[in-house]
Amino acid sequence: xxxxxxxxxxxxxxxxxxxxxxxxxxxxxxxxxxxxxxxxxxxxxxxxxxxxxxxxxxxxxxxxxxxxxxxxxxxxxxxxxxxxxxxxxxxxxxxxxxxxxxxxxxxxxxxxxxxxxxxxxxxxxxxxxxxxxxxxxxxxxxxxxxxxxxxxxxxxxxxxxxxxxxxxxxxxxxxxxxxxxxxxxxxxxxxxxxxxxxxxxxxxxxxxxxxxxxxxxxxxxxxxxxxxxxxxxxxxxxxxxxxxxxxxxxxxxxxxxxxxxxxxxxxxxxxxxxxxxxxxxxxxxxxxxxxxxxxxxxxxxxxxxxxxxxxxxxxxxxxxxxxxxxxxxxxxxxxxxxxxxxxxxxxxxxxxxxxxxxxxxxxxxxxxxxxxxxxxxxxxxxxxxxxxxxxxxxxxxxxxxxxxxxxxxxxxxxxxxxxxxxxxxxxxxxxxxxxxxxxxxxxxxxxxxxxxxxxxxxxxxxxxxxxxxxxxxxxxxxxxxx
Numbered sequence: 223x224x225x226x227x228x229x230x231x232x233x234x235x236x237x238x239x240x241x242x243x244x245x246x247x248x249x250x251x252x253x254x255x256x257x258x259x260x261x262x263x264x265x266x267x268x269x270x271x272x273x274x275x276x277x278x279x280x281x282x283x284x285x286x287x288x289x290x291x292x293x294x295x296x297x298x299x300x301x302x303x304x305x306x307x308x309x310x311x312x313x314x315x316x317x318x319x320x321x322x323x324x325x326x327x328x329x330x331x332x333x334x335x336x337x338x339x340x341x342x343x344x345x346x347x348x349x350x351x352x353x354x355x356x357x358x359x360x361x362x363x364x365x366x367x368x369x370x371x372x373x374x375x376x377x378x379x380x381x382x383x384x385x386x387x388x389x390x391x392x393x394x395x396x397x398x399x400x401x402x403x404x405x406x407x408x409x410x411x412x413x414x415x416x417x418x419x420x421x422x423x424x425x426x427x428x429x430x431x432x433x434x435x436x437x438x439x440x441x442x443x444x445x446x447x448x449x450x451x452x453x454x455x456x457x458x459x460x461x462x463x464x465x466x467x468x469x470x471x472x473x474x475x476x477x478x479x480x481x482x483x484x485x486x487x488x489x490x491x492x493x494x495x496x497x498x499x500x501x502x503x504x505x506x507x508x509x510x511x512x513x514x515x516x517x518x519x520x521x522x523x524x525x526x527x528x529x530x531x532x533x534x535x536x537x538x539x540x541x542x543x544x545x546x547x548x549x550x551x552x553x554x555x556x557x558x559x560x561x562x563x564x565x566x567x568x569x570x571x572x573x574x575x576x577x578x579x580x581x582x583x584x585x586x587x588x589x590x591x592x593x594x595x596x597x598x599x600x601x602x603x604x605x606x607x608x609x610x611x612x613x614x615x616x617x618x619x620x621x622x623x624x625x626x627x628x629x630x631x632x633x634x635x636x637x638x639x640x641x642x643x644x645x646x647x648x649x650x651x652x653x654x655x656x657x658x659x660x661x662x663x664x665x666x667x668x669x670x671x672x673x674x675x676x677x678x679x680x681x682x683x684x685x686x687x688x689x690x691x692x693x694x695x696x697x698x699x700x701x702x703x704x
Contacts, residue, residue, distance in 0.1 A: 223344060224241045228252075233404075233524055236250070245319050248271075248273070251272065251283060259291065280408065280528075281556050301330075322341060323341075327390045327391070329391065330379075332356055332364065336386075338357070339352040355411070356387070356391070358405070362445060380445050396421060396424075399422075402418070451700070480564065483576040486564070495563070498539070498541070500546075503585070503647060510582070510654075516650055581657065599637070599665065600637060601615060614682060628703075639664050641656075641665070650666050
């Protein structure tokens with residue numbers, strides 16, 4: 223028996239490939255399924271089942287396409303209702319994979335259909351759980367994504383999650399391996415560990431949500447405190463995973479198209495088209511097409527696309543690092559953005575060589591910022607409210623990147639701004655959005671707050687652990703920016 227974790231850092235997501243005696247199962251596949259087909263072919267095994275732990279909200283899963291290409295049935299847990307053919311399993315139902323068995327443990331709480339899959343080896347011994355968004359390492363799934371107005375509350379879901387953990391997962395042996403659906407960086411939880419694999423015994427010792435003496439009411443309060451609103455694209459991705467979607471092959475064929483400057487410019491004249499620049503932040507700062515939006519491919523690309531581009535049907539032209547054009551289309555499609563129209567051949571250099579206008583963003587390092595801090599510019603911290611409340615530069619204003627579009631009324635085009643985040647990535651996204659809206663007196667702080675703290679004597683507030691921020695204070699901060 224073999225278990226491979228296929229971890230995708232951009233989404234902080236784990237898919238799983240299980241093989242036993244000539245048969246395979248895949249759990250929570252990504253939308254681009256060719257890598258799984260290659261593994262099956264290399265191992266000479268047959269895909270018997272595709273398991274989904276729940277209707278994912280933060281990415282479009284590959285279950286529909288993978289089933290179409292292999293004939294393997296899709297399995298969801300109890301209560302799931304899909305727009306395509308699938309097996310809706312019963313709690314406790316078992317599926318054979320070669321000499322191994324996968325048992326369904328219905329664990330509602332994150333969502334109603336959320337299911338943990340228990341893998342038993344050829345001797346019938348419990349080997350591992352694939353816990354999806356029910357149990358993370360150091361945390362549990364957020365219980366606010368499947369609320370229904372007037373029917374199911376966040377507190378209801380949190381209570382069911384408490385029951386699921388105590389009745390289905392915690393009774394399992396300590397040596398059982400935990401393979402979670404996400405790791406640190408995912409918006410599906412609050413305080414996940416950097417590690418992506420652990421034992422259940424260790425999680426019982428250190429995961430706050432598995433504390434043996436925790437009451438149901440205490441659990442509900444702890445898992446619901448400090449939750450930031452989910453990204454706007456979550457509900458749309460969940461709907462695609464539930465109802466079905468077009469083939470990734472069609473999306474790639476349409477979007478991975480090379481365009482010369484004239485063709486690119488002609489398409490870009492459509493007011494409904496967005497130009498997305500996916501190069502690194504240094505290249506964007508040096509020169510970019512006026513009005514283009516920066517979201518760097520080597521950062522948390524897909525989640526920020528989902529957060530910053532509200533329309534999932536948005537027509538997108540893009541600038542890509544050379545040789546990574548197909549990757550851009552693929553990673554857009556991972557979060558449901560299927561309307562890529564092509565990329566600029568030769569990139570911004572070709573645009574400039576053709577005599578077209580370019581723009582720049584001033585970007586400086588913290589030491590230079592320290593010398594210029596007396597300039598008449600407003601300091602804007604674009605990190606999340608929890609980060610800002612934990613520690614920030616004195617006199618800085620918090621306008622989180624997630625909410626910058628709805629807070630333009632707080633900014634004045636006649637004034638200047640210093641922008642910073644943790645490292646300079648998010649603040650460059652903010653700078654690009656502001657530039658596109660006509661704000662030009664901007665300075666991005668490269669290396670961000672980390673550089674300010676480590677390399678300068680600029681005053682910052684006293685540090686407070688994010689988990690200790692009072693809920694009332696966080697709610698007040700959120701109310702100010704939402």
